Amino acid sequence: MNDMSQGxxxxxxxxxxxxxxxxxxxxxxxxxxxxxxxxxxxxxxxxEIRAIIGPNGAGKxxxxxxxxxxxxxxxxxxxxxxxxxxxxxxxxxxxxxxxRTFQNIALFEGMSVLxxxxxxxxxxxxxxxxxxxxxxxxxxxxxxxNREVVEKVxxxxxxxxxxxxxxxxxxxxxxxxxxxxxxxxxxxKLLLLDEPMAGMNVEExxxxxxxxxxxxxxxxxxxxxxxxxxxVVMDLSDRVVVMDYxxxxxxxxxxxxxxxxxxxxxxxxxxHD
Amino acid sequence: xxxxxxxxxxTTYPQDxxxxxxxxxxxxxxxxxxxxxxxxxxxxxxxxxNAVFVPFLIYAIAAIGLNILTGYCGQVSLGTGAFMAVGxxxxxxxxxxxxEVSMLIHIPLAGLITAGVVTIFGLPSLRIKGFYLAVATLxxxxxxxxLFNKVGWFYNYSASGQISAPQRDVFGIIVTGPNTAAWAKYxxxxxxxxxxxxxxxxxxxxxTGRTWMAIRDMDIAAEIIGVNPLKxxxxxxxxxxxxxxxxxxxxxxxYLGAAEVGESFGIDKSFLVLFxxxxxxxxxxxxxxxxxAFMVLLxxxxxxxFVGWLGWPTDLAAHLQFIISGGLxxxxxxxxxxxxxxxxxxxxxxxxxxxxxx
Numbered sequence: 001m002n003d004m005s006q007g008x009x010x011x012x013x014x015x016x017x018x019x020x021x022x023x024x025x026x027x028x029x030x031x032x033x034x035x036x037x038x039x040x041x042x043x044x045x046x047x048e049i050r051a052i053i054g055p056n057g058a059g060k061x062x063x064x065x066x067x068x069x070x071x072x073x074x075x076x077x078x079x080x081x082x083x084x085x086x087x088x089x090x091x092x093x094x095x096x097x098x099x100r101t102f103q104n105i106a107l108f109e110g111m112s113v114l115x116x117x118x119x120x121x122x123x124x125x126x127x128x129x130x131x132x133x134x135x136x137x138x139x140x141x142x143x144x145x146n147r148e149v150v151e152k153v154x155x156x157x158x159x160x161x162x163x164x165x166x167x168x169x170x171x172x173x174x175x176x177x178x179x180x181x182x183x184x185x186x187x188x189k190l191l192l193l194d195e196p197m198a199g200m201n202v203e204e205x206x207x208x209x210x211x212x213x214x215x216x217x218x219x220x221x222x223x224x225x226x227x228x229x230x231x232v233v234m235d236l237s238d239r240v241v242v243m244d245y246x247x248x249x250x251x252x253x254x255x256x257x258x259x260x261x262x263x264x265x266x267x268x269x270x271x272h273d
Numbered sequence: 274x275x276x277x278x279x280x281x282x283x284t285t286y287p288q289d290x291x292x293x294x295x296x297x298x299x300x301x302x303x304x305x306x307x308x309x310x311x312x313x314x315x316x317x318x319x320x321x322x323n324a325v326f327v328p329f330l331i332y333a334i335a336a337i338g339l340n341i342l343t344g345y346c347g348q349v350s351l352g353t354g355a356f357m358a359v360g361x362x363x364x365x366x367x368x369x370x371x372x373e374v375s376m377l378i379h380i381p382l383a384g385l386i387t388a389g390v391v392t393i394f395g396l397p398s399l400r401i402k403g404f405y406l407a408v409a410t411l412x413x414x415x416x417x418x419x420l421f422n423k424v425g426w427f428y429n430y431s432a433s434g435q436i437s438a439p440q441r442d443v444f445g446i447i448v449t450g451p452n453t454a455a456w457a458k459y460x461x462x463x464x465x466x467x468x469x470x471x472x473x474x475x476x477x478x479x480x481t482g483r484t485w486m487a488i489r490d491m492d493i494a495a496e497i498i499g500v501n502p503l504k505x506x507x508x509x510x511x512x513x514x515x516x517x518x519x520x521x522x523x524x525x526x527x528y529l530g531a532a533e534v535g536e537s538f539g540i541d542k543s544f545l546v547l548f549x550x551x552x553x554x555x556x557x558x559x560x561x562x563x564x565x566a567f568m569v570l571l572x573x574x575x576x577x578x579f580v581g582w583l584g585w586p587t588d589l590a591a592h593l594q595f596i597i598s599g600g601l602x603x604x605x606x607x608x609x610x611x612x613x614x615x616x617x618x619x620x621x622x623x624x625x626x627x628x629x630x631x
Contacts, residue, residue: 068497094499106494108487110556119487123499125480129508135475140287143479147286182498
């Protein structure tokens with residue numbers, strides 16, 4: 001294995017990892033007097049599965065919210081695809097090719113599964129409202145083209161049977177999968193998953209893990225995920241960032257992180273005698 | 274028995290995303306169109322036109338407009354009455370300023386003007402939500418009514434403060450003014466309803482509709498996905514305003530003939546249209562029609578029963594009618610909060626299996 005921090009490397013299972021896709025430089029995020037993230041830097045390479053772990057309240061979700069443009073850090077820079085990203089609204093970030101799922105499912109409950117996933121294609125829809133009103137020309141073509149992409153995602157995640165079901169009627173595990181489908185439909189460069197396996201049983205976790213690996217493998221999507229199940233994290237991810245109390249306490253391969261004394265202390269606690 | 278999905282396969286995506294994917298629905302829709310365009314105009318009389326069909330059709334347009342804003346985009350509006358007044362007054366100004374131009378141009382133009390005005394009053398929606406937005410649109414309601422009362426220019430300084438529709442024709446057929454034939458009134462409303470409903474349906478089944486519904490269901494997630502909330506909300510206000518404006522223009526020029534703003538376009542009109550979409554079903558074009566039909570037909574029906582059949586005094590019947598309508602609305606909201614459109618959907622699902630439910 002080559003030097004990872006310098007970019008291109010090959011993983012243990014033989015996947016080629018590309019250049020730096022996203023780089024967070026010295027990010028500090030404060031809410032009033034509370035410092036949620038303190039001077040954290042890390043990078044995400046193309047094709048990589050990058051995990052962010054840490055105990056509750058460590059600032060993981062805040063970090064993801066910084067990446068997706070929902071929070072704006074007071075200090076630090078966000079670099080994406082070799083360019084410094086100015087402060088952006090979340091929908092502008094989405095246009096750059098960053099999609100995400102949420103810790104608490106954030107689907108559109110009143111819409112069908114198909115419509116939810118079609119909404120994920122929004123940034124690929126360019127037809128004018130006039131053309132949509134008449135349902136002629138560009139709007140009609142676009143609808144069909146995007147439907148084809150969406151159907152591929154539906155096949156990929158094996159949710160054909162619930163295509164027309166209103167999302168509100170689905171069980172939890174399927175909702176999680178539909179949310180992943182919606183994010184995937186955008187064909188993102190970077191996919192952010194906030195606890196994709198929270199509240200799932202072992203089988204559902206296995207399914208979800210398989211989907212995450214397949215997404216990475218087949219579409220070459222770069223993935224950054226937050227997860228609490230250590231078994232899953234260590235199996236899935238190529239590199240792991242460990243956070244505690246808003247600080248980065250570890251960064252490296254799962255093996256390196258597992259043997260890091262600071263990480264062990266954060267998770268198991270230290271005796272103060 | 275007749276209502277079947279079986280054997281009705283969609284083999285292309287356009288087939289699957291059409292408005293009536295099931296063959297039976299499609300034929301039913303054509304039958305309705307044939308009756309509405311081919312039969313009713315020949316048998317309609319003044320009573321049916323003025324009491325039933327014309328108000329039903331006009332309110333259906335207004336309900337479609339409000340449904341886009343409230344049902345699809347989730348922005349509550351209590352200003353529908355005033356927005357209809359904007360359509361009415363701009364139609365009046367256009368009719369009197371350019372008498373030679375066809376009504377078929379004036380009415381959509383009035384819709385466009387209303388769209389502009391409604392968009393301006395939609396600006397607060399970017400900051401406030403829910404009940405607070407409702408209060409902001411309530412301000413629009415009172416402000417606009419006051420404006421149309423106060424500024425003489427809007428009613429051409431007429432002594433009564435009223436606006437009255439001059440006689441205008443479309444292709445030689447008189448459509449406004451006191452000499453209008455019942456079928457002409459009916460036809461012009463029907464044409465506009467059909468066009469509006471098709472446009473609204475196309476918008477709501479495509480990208481724009483999904484954007485609106487995303488904002489309605491979860492605005493934060495919508496924004497993360499790439500929905501520009503400013504654009505989504507303002508387009509909903511604009512499109513809604515366009516339809517409501519057309520409804521207002523028709524209401525004044527074709528149905529009323531003469532109007533006084535506080536009386537014809539007051540707050541009660543806002544609530545009436547809001548009740549229509551709640552009873553009909555939020556987020557459904559069919560629901561807009563069903564709600565409009567319910568709210569227009571019920572009073573007519575009750576009046577016929579009490580006064581016509583039972584011979585009760587008119588004032589008693591009028592009061593009973595209020596009580597019964599109000600009671601029915603409450604019963605409806607408790608029994609089926611998603612409105613008539615949901616009842617219709619449930620009935621269709623049952624019909625699919627009938628008569629062999631297993």
